Amino acid sequence: MSTAMNFGSKTFKPRPPDKGSFPLDHFGECKAFKEKFMKCLRENNYDNSMCRLQSKDYLECRMDHQLMTKEPLEKLGFKDLMDPPPSQPLTQLQQ
């Protein structure tokens, strides 16, 4: 992988995560949501695109239990899974 003897060639530079570190879920408060997500993954041959709803639910659970800072879901890339505001016309959604 990346040993200390790689002189001259590119080395991997680990970057800190954008939003920092997840606090540990010591009490297993969101374990049920995680199990649902893992089950969905196993059923869908580990395709992430099919299980985005479950991952959104898991992150919402974390936010509710103060295991994650509250963020609007668009910022986490779940724009397509959110309920649209009533003012938007349907044609825009179907795109």
Added chain:
Amino acid sequence: MLLPLLLRPPLCLPQASVVLTRCIRTLRCGAPRGLRSQAKDFLWRWRPQRLHSRGRSRKTQSQEEEWRNRNKTALTYIAAAGVGMIGLAYAAVPLYRLYCQATGLGGTAVAGHDMEQVATMTPVKERVIKVTFNADTHASMQWNFRPQQTEIFVVPGETALAFYRAKNPTDKPIIGISTYNVVPFDAGQYFNKIQCFCFEEQRLNPHEEVDMPVFFYIDPEFDNDPRMARVDTITLSYTFFEAKEGQMLPLPGYSYS
């Protein structure tokens, strides 16, 4: 009376001798002119001489001045060049960083890596990438650390969630700290973690087991990079080390930006 007039300009000695002989001649000729007229005569004799001497010194003076001016301008140019070099040395640091970002040398982050991108990016559905997960622990670290899924299929531009599990089988609390690695290296610059469990101390109580999520996405620019055209698999590898109280972990071979 005439003596001081004669003694004054030391440069003009030859002229002085001519004047002296003239003066003596007039005296000998016995046509004594008025003293005043004689004095005037002498002054007349001195004046053009004086002007001439002043003219000559003025010429050398102007030449000296010209040299001095030339020296001054040359020195100014040299000083400006020196200051310019020093300024360039200071400016080289941010300029080099910009150059690295523009060309992507050294695996530095491509410009445009920020949180607003997550909200606006669109998934590239045609390009499916397999992300495999690997978990390691340091030799002296007693946690059981493993991924909960071996692989997951993602597309660039879509956020994804993955889980690791860690268990502390011992009877005392252990604090761990982790770092990660992405293979291939070039793909590492497109692998953006929104939130994970790395680089911070995580404490596990005796016989405790926790789920550790990683929330990440692959930059949609991944699809446009010709160097990534053949990359279908990215491996994310986490390694846990034990963190002792107040000890800074030296992780060899890694450089933190």
